Amino acid sequence: MTEVKVKKESTDPVDIENRIKELCQQFPHGITDQVIQNDMPHVEAQQRAMAINRLLSVGQLDLLKNSNGLLYRLKDAQSTSKVKGSDTQEKLVYQIIEDAGNKGIWSRDIRYKSNLPLTEINKILKNLESKKLIKAVKSVAASKKKVYMLYNLQPDRSVTGGAWYSDQDFESEFVEVLNQQCFKFLQSKAEAARDSKQSPMVQRNSSFATSHEVWKYICELGISKVDLSMEDIETILNTLIFDGKVEMTIIAAKEGTVGSVDGQMKLYRGVNPIIQPTGLVKTPCGLCPVFDDCHEGGEISPSNCVYMAEWLDF
């Protein structure tokens, strides 16, 4: 009677893990628990679970869920190395931030998505920041709000405010300079048209400038460190319209002509105001800050008005 030695397959945990990893590589879409069981029928459920958990915690396996059940997938080697040394929670947070793309995500939203307490979140975020995996960008909409995004991503325009903001500061002087330059350009064009003494229709048409022309002029001037698009110039021209210095018309243009957007072009023209400053503002009362408190016989009255006295002696 020979004793049959049944060679027991080693249930070394490491072997189990390696086997699972090989299976994952065989099925890149992911393997279910059932597949692992089929492959290693001798491994007990508990050992299997331990191995899987270990792989998950080390970060070499991804846990996914589909309609049939849980799937295990081999994680990308590169990303594995990145988060090596971090624990599950950190990985989860990192995942959420990565998903937010270049718009970034607020810390409170991270909390909702991961269901982790606030203190934990803050610790993790500090950790990730020190590891230079994520960065905080101050949103221009609410200055106290910080959004987090991956370190190497460019923040989206809506967060930084676009060309008019540099480091969260609205560049008022830059806008002012552009404003004046555009106005000077349009004004000189209008004057040139007026001096040309041609028929009125030709005069008016030649005093118009398309937004494309203005854009080219500003680019050639070279006063802007940032690249400005035509839409940026149009927002500047709109502020000139609201200053009452410029008027705009839209004409239909053939597709393909330079500067046309969706078959139309915007034309701008410098104009003069239709009245002189009105009579009321030529008196001190028209500009007086305490106008409502002034009445005869009171502390402030026309008889003892300081502003009037100064104005009369002028």
Next chain:
Amino acid sequence: MLENHIVEINNVNKQMTAQEVRLCGLLLQEHFGDVVEKVGTHLIRSGVLTLRALAHETKLPLDLVKKSLCVLMQHGMCAFGAGRRGPAGPVEYHIICERILHMLRYPRYIYTAKSLYGDTGELIVEEILQRGQMTMSSTVKTVADRLTHNMPEGQSMDYSEVVSAFSRLVETHFLQRCPPMASAESSSSGADNTPLPAVTQPTEPEDHPECYKLPYINLTGQGKRRRSSEDGEADPRAAKKAKTDSSERGDEGIYWQVNFQRFHLHFRDQAIISAVSCKLDQTSSEIVRTMLRMSEVTTPTHAAFTQALSANEIFRALPSSYNIARPILDQYLTLLVDDPMEFVGKTGDSGGGMYVVNLHRALANLARATLESVVQERFGSRSARIFRLLLRKRHLEQKQVEDFAMVPAKEAKDMLYTLLSENLVQLQEIPKTPDYAPSRTFYLYTVNQLPTARLLLQHCYKTVGNLIERRLYETKENKRLLEKSQRIEAILASLQATGAEAAQLTEVEEMITAPERQQLESLRHHINKLDSSENQVDETIFLLESYINSTQAPR
């Protein structure tokens, strides 16, 4: 039966604001004195009153009240009508406030008459404004005398020249006949149904067909120069003569008054023409001037636009100094129509194109420019940018205002809140939930042009009141000095007339010391400045009033 004959008084005051009442009081006091001011102000505040009630409440003697009412009626500022108890009861009086406010504009009327019809026209309008109503013959005589007084020795003004200036003023409707008052019959019988004459209905002057008809008067001669030495004796005789004169001349009972409406139309046209000239160019403004001139008499008051004129007519009516070809005229008209301000509109294609002047739109644009100008001067150009932005886009959120105006958030908030506290900008709440919770409500900023214009109009009234009060204060402070200088001048004049030596004259002149002279000079400067700024504010008042009336007029 009496009920059938009760006639309602139209034209009863709309409610006057406190500032308007204050301004009316100041104007009445300046032009007519304290008694009329007291009577007038009380009547404005009370609405309609009978003579007895008025005398009782103002505690003035009855004859003074009667005289004040006569003065006010002479100038068309007070009207009467049947009282609450019907034509049999006592007559009730009420004030027409806008006529009192027109007194601010007298200098402008006189200046317009001068620019259109020369010195003669100026003096005619000035005399009629001063007296309220005058017959044609007395006006002609007075004006001729005044003109003669200023002419060099030996010359005098012929009556016919003055008559021709007067007729031109009437032809262009600047002067009109006062509506005749039907004589009141004694209302003894209430039983018989004879209808009582409509004495109580205040009629519009234009309702009478003879409103602009010149009477035939028999007036020839020349202006008389008044000698200063004959002053004392000449006057009473001249006065008696004047009374008999008008009955001889043939126009007794036909009184003339200034047609304020016509002057206002003229000012409105002037404003539109200058706006076109600023925005476009001189030639376009001439075209608009021609169009307005052609439709002067055919356009009803407060119309939104003039009668349609064809391009052919406009071409024929252009002044000959503007030698432009027909196709060029068409181009100008097209440009006027295309302009965003929409001064001129095209209503048809017959006759080379039918064009109208958009009066209401032009007034609205002028009013809007006035509002923007006030915001700009008072709060700065960035606040003005925000204000214009809200006028164009109607309703905007805080964030949108910042983005469109390109103003940093903190400053934009500051400016919006300042404008809001001055009531130039309003806040509209749009709730998302019925409980108006602040976090779930949209807050939109908006500007309403008409209420803002009304607000600014009240500011203007208050400003003019302030300027008048300051002027009165300055005069009062320096009363002693003014009286002294007047006495000195009188002494000087009498000395000169009796032929005094130069030494005596200088001695008298030196009675005013140098610092006093300087003080007088600066006082004169102050008064002039205050006067001219009253006129400037009146221009703003005119624009805003025209806009408000044009918007509210029934069409």
